[in-house]
Amino acid sequence: MDYEYLKEKSKFVRVETLKIHQRVAETRVASSLSPIEIVVSLYYGGIIKFDPKDRFSDSRDRFIISKGHGSICMYPLLADLGFFDVSELENACKKGSFLGGIPDPVIPGYETVNGSLGHGPGVASGMAVALKSLNKKENVVVLTGDGELNEGSVWEAVMFASHHKLDNLTIIVDNNKTSMLNRSEQIVNLSPLSSRFEAFGWDTFEVQDGHSVQEVHSVLDKRIPERSGKPKVIIVNTVKGKGVPFLEKHHLCHILSVGSESIDEIIKDLE
């Protein structure tokens, strides 16, 4: 894999995500900066099968972004890959645009409704059952946040998926360890997270540095296609607000906006 290429794409997505936030301050930027290396690895690194010209192709892998509000980074990525025109990025949150502050399935490239937390794993489990029943080999991948794991519906799905041996299903946890009002461990501490999934019968893997495309890509690329008879979770340790020092340090970064002039400085530093 050309990791320099993935690094370049990560930088591009991070800069463009910040530019969207610069134009639309209400977009959740901190939680959109933490999963960038994950989605870049999936889409530019050849892990996810997709076809922008046939977005619901039978042969696509199903990717559900359960942490919807924290996925504004998908907008520049999807535009760059041809799901829609790049010029649409300028119109985000403006009248007539399909790019809202929280993404909806009217956006080409999004499978489901994503604004409300805790739904992704269950819907993905249904897809995984269906694909197995149809003898299809495609993968079902869900991106969640670690705070999102507080939702009870997630654990209903976790129990269901292991019982049905859904080894075509992978949950990727964007483990940025920060919820809306505090660090996650101060709210409902789920540590050690991998043990909890293991106890429910899942294969668990961890990525220590979620902003190293080399580490992220190598784990995702190896694990997602595996068929071990168990569903799998890949816990990717990330930093909320990655790339913006002020956000990285702040326990309230989820709800903070970054001033327009500061973004110019941040982008300059990134480049």
Next chain:
Amino acid sequence: MNKRAMRDVFLEELYQRMLIDKNIFFVCADFGSPVLDKIQADIPGRFINVGIAEQNLINVSVGMALEGYTVYAYAIAPFITMRCYEQIRVGVSVLSQVRPMNINIIGVGAGVSYTVSGPTHHCLEDLSIMNTLPNIDIFSPSDCSLVKSYFDYTVSFKHPKYIRFDAQPISDIEAEGFSSDGYRVVNEGDGESVLVSTGYMTHTALEIIKKKNVTLVDIYLVNSFDKNSLFQKLSSFNKILVLEEGIANKGGLVSEIHELFQDSEKNPKVKGIGFSKEYHFDVGSRAEVHSCAKIGFDNIIEILSN
């Protein structure tokens, strides 16, 4: 007259169809019926019990429906509507507006058909809350013949539906079967009043028309009946009594009938007869619970007489 449980009639039709149609999945939240035992035994690959987990029941069903399966999601009525209301709203109501899906949400135990089980198992709110969700048709049948003739529609109409069944065995009504009009005229009366009812309340209304010769209209597609046709039928009456075994005047059938006339010059008096906004801890027969709630036979006769 022979009484049958609606769910058993529906599930028997489903069983026969599942034997030949491999595109159908049945998903339940650990809630059974003798017919389900047959489905589980004979078609195990397309029978899924998610356990006592209604949120997951809906989410899994949505995932399967998105992959093209016709899905029947089955549980007790108050739980499959209210326990997982947000899952229905997001995964079914919102998403189906963008991505078509055939998902049939089946709730057993409409109204107070689980009479002695109390407020947790009474289902008085479902018509109101499900009716406020866009993109979901509500089927509220009054007898098994209607259920049987509706079944094919659940397969062919690829759209979300909420199907509410009474929990108790029930007699068939002498009236026509399902049509997309969504209602049927059970009795042509000679007065200026008409009873409009749905579900179990149509059986109460049948008792009423033995005493009072009023027109009786049974509505089974609560929010997708043919509006023009029903308007024509009802607009000749001065007084419309709407009977629903739910909280009345809060978005269910009564509200639908009010809406029918809101832009019309016709101005019949529409009165909703149903439960008031309170729960019922009264233990007793269904008739006794109805009587406590003032929606029993005698109460309706009195209202009609005034």
